[in-house]
Amino acid sequence: MRIYRLSDSQFLSGKNTLSTAICILLLALSSSANSAETSYPDLPPHAQVDSALDSHLNVLMATTGVKIEEVNQRKWHSGSYEFNLRAGSSQRKIDTSGQALAEWDVTLERPLRLPNKMLLDGDIGDEGVNRAEQALGDAHHEAGRALLHLWFNWQREQAQASQWQQQVEILKQQAATTEKRFKAGDAPRMELNQAQAAVFQANVAQQQAKMRAQLAGSELTRQFPAIQLPPRQTLAIPLPPEHDFAYWKAKILDHNHELDLAASEKRIQQMLAQRSRAERIPDPTVGLRYANEMGGNEKITGIYISMPLSYSVRAANAQHAEYMAEIGRDREAAIRRRLEGDIYSAHTQAISSYQTWQQAQEAADKLRNNAELVTRAYTLGESSLSETLTSRRLALESTLAENITQLDANETRYRLLLDAHELWPMAEHEEHASGHQH
Numbered sequence: 507m508r509i510y511r512l513s514d515s516q517f518l519s520g521k522n523t524l525s526t527a528i529c530i531l532l533l534a535l536s537s538s539a540n541s542a543e544t545s546y547p548d549l550p551p552h553a554q555v556d557s558a559l560d561s562h563l564n565v566l567m568a569t570t571g572v573k574i575e576e577v578n579q580r581k582w583h584s585g586s587y588e589f590n591l592r593a594g595s596s597q598r599k600i601d602t603s604g605q606a607l608a609e610w611d612v613t614l615e616r617p618l619r620l621p622n623k624m625l626l627d628g629d630i631g632d633e634g635v636n637r638a639e640q641a642l643g644d645a646h647h648e649a650g651r652a653l654l655h656l657w658f659n660w661q662r663e664q665a666q667a668s669q670w671q672q673q674v675e676i677l678k679q680q681a682a683t684t685e686k687r688f689k690a691g692d693a694p695r696m697e698l699n700q701a702q703a704a705v706f707q708a709n710v711a712q713q714q715a716k717m718r719a720q721l722a723g724s725e726l727t728r729q730f731p732a733i734q735l736p737p738r739q740t741l742a743i744p745l746p747p748e749h750d751f752a753y754w755k756a757k758i759l760d761h762n763h764e765l766d767l768a769a770s771e772k773r774i775q776q777m778l779a780q781r782s783r784a785e786r787i788p789d790p791t792v793g794l795r796y797a798n799e800m801g802g803n804e805k806i807t808g809i810y811i812s813m814p815l816s817y818s819v820r821a822a823n824a825q826h827a828e829y830m831a832e833i834g835r836d837r838e839a840a841i842r843r844r845l846e847g848d849i850y851s852a853h854t855q856a857i858s859s860y861q862t863w864q865q866a867q868e869a870a871d872k873l874r875n876n877a878e879l880v881t882r883a884y885t886l887g888e889s890s891l892s893e894t895l896t897s898r899r900l901a902l903e904s905t906l907a908e909n910i911t912q913l914d915a916n917e918t919r920y921r922l923l924l925d926a927h928e929l930w931p932m933a934e935h936e937e938h939a940s941g942h943q944h
Contacts, residue, residue: 546929548742548916550657550733555930558732559649568638568645575638582631585624587617587789598800607801615793615810623784630777637770644763650930651921653733656726658917663719664739665909670712673902677705680894683885697891704895744863744915747856747922755849757926759842768841772834775827782827788814852925856918863911870901870908877901 549555559565595610619627684701687693723735747754759765790813797806880897883889923929 546742546920548661548740549920550653552930554732554734555650555653558653558730559646559930561732562645562649562652562730564645565642565649568642572635572638572642575634579631579635582627582634585619585627587619589614589616605801607799607803609797609799609801611795611797611799611806613793613795615791617789617791619789620784620787623781623789626777626781626784630774630781633770633774633777637767637774640763640767640770644767647763647924650924653726653730654917654920654924656722656729657733658913660719660722660726660735661739661741661913662910663715663722665741665913666906667712667715667719668739669902669906669909670708670715673898674705674708674712676898677701677708680881680898681705684891687887692887693891700891700895704898741909741912742916744860744912745919746860747853747919751850751853754853754922754926755846757928758849758922759845761927762845762925765838765841765845768834768838772831772838775831775834779824779827779831782820782824786817786820786824788816788820849925852918852921856915856922859911859915859918863908863915866904866908866911870904873897873901873904 550558592613592615593611595608598607598609599605600607681698681701681704684693684698688695688698727733727735790811793810793812795806795808795810798804799806877894877897877900880889880894884891884894920929
């Protein structure tokens with residue numbers, strides 16, 4: 507955050523104090539508005555992330571799933587029963603008189619849902635929408651995980667390509683120094699060949715690293731076309747994860763769509779079990795009948811009610827639904843147990859990665875300093891080329907390890923923030939889903 511100060515003359519003069527204060531206030535508000543954007547300089551801009559996640563195929567399919575469940579919700583509320591119209595005609599023949607009398611009848615009937623079933627159906631439809639919204643949130647979160655993983659894969663390959671490019675430049679300078687000594691008669695041809703071979707080997711490694719970076723970048727933009735790869739890589743200084751394991755466990759479990767999805771599925775199975783138990787008392791069918799008989803001499807109007815008596819099938823369906831509800835409860839418990847292990851692993855990796863980066867940084871600093879000393883000694887003729895190249899190789903390896911552990915530390919910390927919904931928050935999905943929680 508930028509800090510703005512008034513000069514003594516501005517502070518003491520008083521005529522411009524109000525306007526200056528307003529300007530400072532506007533600048534401060536502008537800085538605070540952009541703080542979310544600048545807080546993670548080594549990640550893609552938030553606008554690109556929002557567009558990339560919203561347009562991910564799994565998120566689009568989950569969004570369609572919400573629309574499907576909204577249609578199913580209307581079906582559950584309205585029910586599947588409809589009016590049924592039946593009509594028939596017949597002819598009555600009287601043997602004694604030889605008369606043939608035309609007769610006809612018409613019936614209008616409809617099954618009626620019992621009130622408790624109607625309420626349960628409405629709850630099942632509402633919970634179906636909530637389940638679909640939790641699935642949408644989970645798809646959005648998993649897309650965020652995939653984006654974070656692919657982004658840091660590209661960062662790692664890009665860091666190695668950049669480091670090998672620097673190594674090529676350093677070895678070229680080393681080869682130029684060796685060539686000068688060779689021409690001056692201070693170094694044998696063998697050392698010049700060795701220095702030039704080191705340049706060629708570094709070029710090969712740099713080309714391979716560049717190819718891997720291009721492939722990683724291509725995979726990232728293929729899955730997330732809205733992400734634009736920056737022309738220059740930014741490496742942020744890692745921070746240790748704040749708070750303890752208990753905090754992250756509570757935070758992540760409280761905002762976990764996979765767990766909420768399992769809980770919603772469990773509630774649906776429990777409601778379906780209640781619905782199956784209620785179905786042991788079948789819904790009656792009520793009808794209105796009108797008949798014209800005896801050639802119109804008799805007119806019959808009546809009301810009737812019918813009810814199925816297949817109890818064994820309904821009892822089996824209720825028992826099946828009870829078992830499905832038990833599976834739903836067990837699945838939620840299994841997911842919670844697995845998530846607790848995942849959270850512990852993620853928290854442990856974040857702490858360990860940060861400590862590993864600190865150690866790798868100290869080792870890299872010492873080996874880079876040693877490489878500079880050995881190179882200077884070789885320039886003065888106080889060291890051999892073999893020692894110089896070895897020190898350069900060790901410095902390169904330690905720097906590569908430092909960069910990798912630095913990216914690992916950042917990625918594992920961001921993973922914690924992402925799982926706790928403190929990174930790339932999806933506020934619109936969160937509010938939409940929380941509105942249907944039971």
